[in-house]
Amino acid sequence: MKLDGKSAIITGAASGIGKDIALVFAREGARVAIADLNKDAADAAAKEIGAGRALGVAMDVTDEKAVNDGVAAVVAAFGGVDILVSNAGIQIVHPIEEFTYAEWKKLLAIHVDGAFLTTRACLPHMYRAGRGSIIYMGSVHSKEASVLKAPYVTAKHGLIGLAKVVAKEGAAHGVRANVICPGFVRTPLVEKQIPEQAKALGISEEDVIKKIMLKETVDGVAEVAVFLAAFPSSALTGQSLVVSHGWFMQ
Numbered sequence: 001m002k003l004d005g006k007s008a009i010i011t012g013a014a015s016g017i018g019k020d021i022a023l024v025f026a027r028e029g030a031r032v033a034i035a036d037l038n039k040d041a042a043d044a045a046a047k048e049i050g051a052g053r054a055l056g057v058a059m060d061v062t063d064e065k066a067v068n069d070g071v072a073a074v075v076a077a078f079g080g081v082d083i084l085v086s087n088a089g090i091q092i093v094h095p096i097e098e099f100t101y102a103e104w105k106k107l108l109a110i111h112v113d114g115a116f117l118t119t120r121a122c123l124p125h126m127y128r129a130g131r132g133s134i135i136y137m138g139s140v141h142s143k144e145a146s147v148l149k150a151p152y153v154t155a156k157h158g159l160i161g162l163a164k165v166v167a168k169e170g171a172a173h174g175v176r177a178n179v180i181c182p183g184f185v186r187t188p189l190v191e192k193q194i195p196e197q198a199k200a201l202g203i204s205e206e207d208v209i210k211k212i213m214l215k216e217t218v219d220g221v222a223e224v225a226v227f228l229a230a231f232p233s234s235a236l237t238g239q240s241l242v243v244s245h246g247w248f249m250q
């Protein structure tokens with residue numbers, strides 16, 4: 001097993017991509033903390049994985065105290081944290097001129113402030129252990145833009161900057177940081193956008209799927225997370241990897 005003996009915190013892991021990563025990490029031998037705003041769903045996902053291997057943690061990643069307390073609870077339960085997957089995220093779509101300032105700030109807070117707060121809470125434990133792997137859930141939108149997604153594209157580009165700084169600062173302590181950039185994965189986050197984009201663009205929901213999203217689903221994100229988390233040397237750090245079935249190529 002590739003992650004035997006490792007402990008991981010995965011934010012937003014009660015649903016979608018984060019939950020899949022939690023299941024695959026556990027299958028690879030890791031103990032996983034499922035940190036999510038939705039505690040009931042986090043507990044249900046932890047139960048699915050099994051007692052002793054998984055822990056549901058109530059955490060709003062934009063709340064400094066909740067993040068610090070949650071990470072401390074995981075470290076107390078697991079004895080440390082080897083892997084952080086900063087994955088929690090939302091989507092809000094509007095043309096720029098229709099975005100409220102509150103919506104802009106909410107999206108940036110969850111994606112960017114959440115990544116900073118969870119990173120800051122985990123790093124001292126990783127530095128003490130002399131090892132760690134941080135994975136940020138970026139997107140194809142870390143590298144490309146789409147209409148209607150100004151704060152999301154801004155936030156996802158920003159995560160690459162954060163990962164590069166963590167890679168530089170963490171190098172001396174054996175800590176790596178990388179970004180996974182998935183294409184469309186048909187999770188609740190994406191389901192919600194289909195009618196919203198159809199309305200905003202004046203096209204059918206079917207056309208949103210076919211013409212805007214192109215693919216019904218993308219697998220393999222969790223496997224790439226295992227690859228990055230388990231990578232055996234400090235050489236692979238500060239990178240961002242697109243996982244989109246060739247939907248986007250650099």
Ligand code: NAD
Pocket residue numbers: 011012013014015016017018035036037038059060061062087088089090110137138139140181182183184185186187188189190
């Ligand atoms: P999802 O809606 O299925 O899951 C998101 C999870 O994050 C939910 O469990 C939700 O409760 C949690 N969450 C939301 N706000 C939170 C907060 N403040 N604190 C803690 N948890 C919070 O979404 P998903 O599609 O699995 O998305 C996961 C990540 O993958 C996001 O960062 C998203 O931007 C990214 N991503 C998704 C796709 C896609 O096509 N689905 C593509 C590229 C990147």
